[in-house]
Amino acid sequence: MSLVYGMSRWAEHKSAWLLLFLSSLALEIAALYFQYGLGLEPCIMCIYQRTAMYGIVFSSLLVLIFNNGITRMIGFAGWAVSAGWGWMIAREHVEILNASNPFFASCEIIPNFPSFMPLHEWLPAVFAAKGDCTEDSWQFLDMGMAEWMIIIFGIYFVLFLFAFGSRLLDKKLF
Numbered sequence: 001m002s003l004v005y006g007m008s009r010w011a012e013h014k015s016a017w018l019l020l021f022l023s024s025l026a027l028e029i030a031a032l033y034f035q036y037g038l039g040l041e042p043c044i045m046c047i048y049q050r051t052a053m054y055g056i057v058f059s060s061l062l063v064l065i066f067n068n069g070i071t072r073m074i075g076f077a078g079w080a081v082s083a084g085w086g087w088m089i090a091r092e093h094v095e096i097l098n099a100s101n102p103f104f105a106s107c108e109i110i111p112n113f114p115s116f117m118p119l120h121e122w123l124p125a126v127f128a129a130k131g132d133c134t135e136d137s138w139q140f141l142d143m144g145m146a147e148w149m150i151i152i153f154g155i156y157f158v159l160f161l162f163a164f165g166s167r168l169l170d171k172k173l174f
Contacts, residue, residue: 017060018060024053028050031046038138042129043129044107045093047127047128047129048111049089049146049153050127051113052082055078055079056082056083059074059077059082079156080160086156087154094146094150110129111128113127
């Protein structure tokens, strides 16, 4: 129970949210390096995963700026939704890559952002999809980018479950 108590208390401190912020921001910087440093153009699925990661960045940033019960609740919600959505998009991307007939495994060209927030028009350097969803040339430990993103978003979601579950078990939700 002391681990639960410790994790629950740590979620109240900015240091926990700073770690979440820095790790997700580092992944966003790495994505931009892959895009501009290595010339790997992001596809629509990559852009959606990038958007989900920015959800984690901004959810944690909110708590860093205003650390109180309400912002932590919003931060937890944003973290959970972003990690879960990113995991689902990464899984779908892997399914496209592993499709038996790549001719029928395609994805959109233009991101389907809400009309009130066309990120691909506002920040095309970050959110424009210029790549092909079936391109999987980058590999590390025999896994491509989309497979790594399944793992990364999965880790973020498990960490969310542990942190939020600790808060619930400690009976002090926020």
